[in-house]
Amino acid sequence: MKKLLLFAFAAFALAACSDEDNTVEPRYDVISFEKSEGMLDAAEMPVELRDVTIAGDWAGGDFSNVLCGKEYMMNEDFNGTYFDGLLFTTADKKIGFGSYFTDNKYSSYGASDVWGGFVLSQNFSKRSNGGSADYSKDGFSAWATAGANASATFAIAYDNGYGVYNYHTPKIEFTEPRKVAYLYLANATVAAQYTSRVENYWFKVVVTGYLKNAEGGSVEQTLIEGENIAADWVKVDCSSLGEVDELRFKVQSNDMSGNYLNCPAYFCVDEIGLIAEK
Template identity: 30%
Template sequence: MILVAAFTGAFALAKSQNVVDFENLSLPPDSFWNGSDMSGSFTANGIATFPNSFVDWGGGMTSWSGFAYSNKADTVTQDFSNQYSNFAGNSLINSPIFGVNYNNSDWNTGQIIPNVVSFSSVIQPISMYVTNSTYAALTMKNGDAYSKKFGGTTGDDPDWFKLTITGMLDSITTGTVEFYLADYRFIDNAQDYIVKDWQNVDLTSLGAINKLSFSLSSSDTGMFGMNTPAYFCFDNIMYSLYNTISENHTTALKIYPNPSSDVVFFNKKLNNVEIYNSLGQIVLTHPSMNDFINIRSLPSGYYLLKATDNGEIIKQLLIKQ
């Protein structure tokens, strides 16, 4: 979206890159966390919160959806009990723990329900590593009682399994990246593939975001929804933080409190203060010199504050509670 790009382009990226690699979490060897502690979520590397829904149905029956984390790498067992293993059979260097995504589906429509990870700061996502779960990969390769063998009996069926990653700034969609975890649409069957290695996916086109949404889709979809197991594994989400900038990077503007629900104060008197929403629209102005502005009338969300100080244009991210 052009207006969103203009909004996010008003910020400068920190030079350093950061990573969500789950290494602040701990697991015994060959194990996983799936939300059975009923915590409802987990936070990785202090910035990314991954929601989880765990249900104990009684009689030893449980289910989960959303996000889990694991260090399992069984590449040969094709059944539901192996839903936490990555198909690469290994972990990334210095990152033995990885994330597992499972998308639930709507009981009425069969539509896949996206899973959304939230970030506590506005970030520029750079890339992330993804691979298949062993359960999904071997099901596509061999088929089972519920899911077809990709390619069919002849190998000619144009099957596919796709991950869709959507960037969001609050409720505004900033962009979408698609990645095929399996693709059998080639004329030459020798080119058909199911992803087995860790693959790096470029996310830079998503711009400034504070949420990433993950959804899976498949050619093997019937009247009750997708038949392919709705899993994939991921790790090392690389990102940079957005910083406050001025046009010549010399003026240090401080605004407080930030976030705020009422009046925002500046550490200096500013002229021509303008507040932009995430669509790039001016929603509030204060043309005269002042060291505060009242934002009580604004809906909660992220805004860009733009002002002039001694002829210099200053821009700052502002959060309305």
């Protein structure tokens, strides 16, 4: 009887080990915005980062290695000439990143370039400006030395709370529902440079999933809390969102005037991991 029990236990242990050995790790489709992925721009041409001049007194400047909506402005309204659409997509055009850009030429405050949503960039800066955000130098920079996992390109996002357009806030759209396992977030340089007068200042990014226009779950990541500023990329678990056909990003902070943020509502996104399709 003892031998039989020992044999049964050994068989059970062997089966358990076999089950462990057969565990299959999920595979991921990763969007890292690199040239090798063959991403397409708003004109359905291969993405090419380039030099751009942004007009404006406080955020204007000359920038290199950027893809923004300025050259795709073809519509006109009460603000001026503008672009409001998917600035870049995956090579199969199944996943798109929204962006908005206007020259504001009809504004009573004077013409200046304004954008929202997503932009692509290869700019990194951890230069300190003595507590002041310098948009003219670092408006498209990540507070890091490289992209997530040492990539070259990342997406910088601006949650433009003053816009009235579809893509003035950051959105990712999927033509078919997908499960997002994770993504990486980092501070934008202008956000990391900002010095708040609010006691116990904090800054976070909220990612909300949508499916068929119905709001689903959310995950959030704090990037600044008091003197603790995330110094590099932070991996954010998005598996709880389930299947989504849209991701919307929102900046939240306790540094506000009424319903509007005082702090720079900029952050960076990279290395989006999707559960691979079978």
